[in-house]
Amino acid sequence: MNDNVSLALGGASRSGLGGLPQRLVQDGVVEEAAMLEALSAARERKTSVVTQLVSSGVANARDIAVAAADEFGVPLFDLDAVTLDLDSVRLVSDKLLAKHRVLPIFRRGKRLFLAVADPTNQHAIDEIKFQTSLAIEAVIVEDDKLQKAVDKAIEQVDNQMSALTDAGDVDLESLEVTGGEEELDDKVGRDDVEDAPIVRFVNKVMLDAIRRGASDIHFEPFEKLYRVRFRMDGVLKEIAQPPVVLAPKLCARLKVMSRLDIAER
Numbered sequence: 714m715n716d717n718v719s720l721a722l723g724g725a726s727r728s729g730l731g732g733l734p735q736r737l738v739q740d741g742v743v744e745e746a747a748m749l750e751a752l753s754a755a756r757e758r759k760t761s762v763v764t765q766l767v768s769s770g771v772a773n774a775r776d777i778a779v780a781a782a783d784e785f786g787v788p789l790f791d792l793d794a795v796t797l798d799l800d801s802v803r804l805v806s807d808k809l810l811a812k813h814r815v816l817p818i819f820r821r822g823k824r825l826f827l828a829v830a831d832p833t834n835q836h837a838i839d840e841i842k843f844q845t846s847l848a849i850e851a852v853i854v855e856d857d858k859l860q861k862a863v864d865k866a867i868e869q870v871d872n873q874m875s876a877l878t879d880a881g882d883v884d885l886e887s888l889e890v891t892g893g894e895e896e897l898d899d900k901v902g903r904d905d906v907e908d909a910p911i912v913r914f915v916n917k918v919m920l921d922a923i924r925r926g927a928s929d930i931h932f933e934p935f936e937k938l939y940r941v942r943f944r945m946d947g948v949l950k951e952i953a954q955p956p957v958v959l960a961p962k963l964c965a966r967l968k969v970m971s972r973l974d975i976a977e978r
Contacts, residue, residue, distance in 0.1 A: 808926055815829050915963065
């Protein structure tokens with residue numbers, strides 16, 4: 714083996730570099746001393762070494778993205794050429810997006826394509842796979858563009874949710890529920906399904922579930938009680954108790970959203 718190559722490999726091994734950091738040093742994108750310093754700073758700040766390198770000006774985001782794509786055989790994307798898909802973004806909670814600084818860019822069937830700057834962040838991929846129950850396909854993007862895109866996506870989702878709830882919070886206790894117990898035996902018609910307070914309540918429940926990262930929503934009608942619960946971190950938590958006489962309307966609304974026949978009992 715060439716002595717110079719042997720020394721270079723030996724130096725990388727002694728300094729403990731591997732994977733992407735080693736590739737960046739070998740390609741001359743980052744000096745070894747600067748890389749070791751960036752790794753230490755990233756650990757202290759609990760951030761990605763790629764973000765640390767770019768934010769500190771040690772390396773160019775484009776150079777890192779090209780090297781990462783080549784090292785791991787992952788496609789390289791330009792975020793400037795991708796239109797933000799809020800439906801895909803909403804598949805992942807704001808909490809995970811902010812924590813891992815990754816961005817869902819589009820979905821194809823059971824696959825979710827995830828923009829990442831650091832393909833070695835397997836923990837992020839695993840957490841998002843668990844939350845979405847989708848296969849995750851990582852694509853490499855430039856870190857500086859990714860940081861801006863993540864902030865923009867979270868802001869747009871929040872604004873959209875705020876717009877849906879700006880009509881005012883739903884006070885279920887004050888809803889008019891004429892008919893008493895007899896209403897439970899009446900057929901629920903289209904007007905009941907489109908009743909504005911019911912629609913706003915169901916929408917608000919679902920938006921709250923997204924905000925809080927719930928995996929399931931339980932609408933639970935009982936003889937004398939109606940409750941709504943979220944499953945968060947594997948635990949069911951009660952979040953609302955609408956009047957039990959609204960059970961038929963709530964059920965009908967959920968059926969309409971699911972494209973089921975509201976006439977079936």
